[in-house]
Amino acid sequence: MDNQLLKTQMARWYPLIDHPTQIALNNAVAEGYRFPIVAAGRRSGKTERAKRFVAKMAMKTPGKMFFAAAPTYGQAKRIFWADLKALTLSCLHPQQPSESELIIRLPNLSEIHVIGLDKPQRFEGIPWGGGCIDEIADVKGDSLGANIMPALNTIDPRNPDYRAWCWFTGVPEGMNHFYDMAQLAQSGDPDYKFFTWKSAEILPADVIAAAKRNMSPKQFRQEYEGSFETAGGKIYEDYSKANYTDYTVNPFDALHWSHDQNYTPLSSCIAVIRNGVPYFVDEIVLESAISRQSAVEFVQRYKNHRNKTVYIYGDPAGRAGEKHGHKSDYTEIEDVLRLNGWKFERRVKRTHPAIKDRQNSVRAKILAADGSISLYVNPKTAEWVHKGLATVQFLPGSTFQEDQTNKYQHITTAVGYFVDYHWPQGSSGIQQTISAGIY
Structure with missing residues (x-):
């Protein structure tokens, strides 16, 4: 075993800022919410929290299939692959991760699959335990109803009482399917719960000030405050x-x-x-x-x-x-x-x-x-x-x-x-x- 690699992977579990909404998000699945919908500002920890939650659940739940997905294969690999290998301490695994399949096989017989949803059929055919989909606003909207939700609602006959869960995380992109999911999560549906926070609640003031200097008000509200902004109308609405x-x-x-x-x-x-x-x-x-x-x-x-x-x-x-x-x-x-x-x-x-x-x-x-x-x-x-x-x-x-x-x-x-x-x-x-x- 490479002791230096183990130290490096263990260091990946660095402390995070305690934020009340993020702590509540970590508890959502245990409280019975299958589908947390997370619309939060960029660089504010939503993807990091999702990675850690998937890694923890995979390590403590034997024999389950987990996933970490993004709109494209390239995005999914870039966002998740290296971090999930580190977070699961893959250097200790008897079977090393498959670099070709992007599958981490844990000692407890659970697996984590990193998936690109540019081919949404990749998501089908596996009895999922749970996972996360990042940048959900950029996932093809029709794949939710045609591929993703049917797969998440498929019952494993070996464990008929178990229900798969999924964190849907991202930054708003107008009033598309992500907006519809956020509305559903705020409607009282027992399977869904909505979580949001602003980047300013996590990031230093100088970083926020720099973003404000380089973004339009609408783009800043959308990307750093997790706000669903109305699409349509004039492209350059602030021109005056x-x-x-x-x-x-x-x-x-x-x-x-x-x-x-x-x-x-x-x-x-x-x-x-x-x-x-x-x-x-x-x-x-x-x-x-x-x-x-x-x-x-x-x-x-x-x-x-x-x-x-x-x-x-x-x-x-x-x-x-x-x-x-x-x-x-x-x-x-x-x-x-x-x-x-x-x-x-x-x-x-x-x-x-x-x-x-x-x-x-x-x-x-x-x-x-x-x-x-x-x-x-x-x-x-x-x-x-x-x-x-x-x-x-x-x-x-x-x-x-x-x-x-x-x-x-x-x-x-x-x-x-x-x-x-x-x-x-x-x-x-x-x-x-x-x-x-x-x-």
Whole structure:
């Protein structure tokens, strides 16, 4: 036995902050609540509590099957696998965990299965004792009724009086199936109980203050206070006169030019950054045009601009064809710039940011949860940007898809690519860019 590994795994049981709601959650299953519904703020201990509860129940209950699940296989492995091996002190097990199946086989003949619900049929066919599903708001809603709940309600004929339990944990995502589960848990149904707490009740004040600086009020309420926020309506609902500016381009300003490579209409916005704050001061919107025409318009409009360096942002799809030596939307633009004496740097990520991350990045600049504003638009010189941020809405019933019948939607996407590059949120926070260098 590796004594150092055992010490490391035992150290995984570090003390947690005693929180009354979390203590009540730990007691819920023993009190007869099969399905605790946990909508709590990020980084506040809900997933950690779930891991520990599953590990404890598996270690003290012989011969039962337990699970720890997440929306996808990759998420489930990343969230649970290493921690559950440590929490169950797997280095002491006669049979070591199966890295291929993601199954921990305990000495008492119980098992813990780590499962991705992107293929919800993985959940079926096993007489479960109990477990947890994290990020439940992102699990396919129809899999609850078709796969998950039927499996949890299947009776094991060897133990007909036993009822499986499951912690459903996550951060709200609008009014979807997680909201319905939370409502059920507050309706008096004897199998369900609702638990919630705010991240501020667990995390240090400086961490909360940092989150407020970098999130919109709505996103902060949802992600750090566990609040179910109404979906639908305007995407950038906090955009207001407080975001207006009369600033126009100074001849020595460095120009930041961002594109949505869509031809109906071809939309791009031009910003300058002053003291770390973006000001959208111009735009190029052409009907039924191609990228080269947009570049011709740019060099003509800015032929007298003294600072001949431009930074290019936009849709990763605009790189199409480059791998095979063909001209892309960006190389067409860059050819025109080069011929007209401009230096440029391409700042385009390799992959699209998640739509929600792009939207959240813009919302946080429009108005942060701490009340600060760090995005401005000149409504006279960047009229499409202004109208887009003021009017673009979600598709009915969606929490993130955009209504593309609004002609201003494309330019707000261009705004999003620029903001996401400099002030990203979520998984897009990792800067994965292709830079064509300065020419």
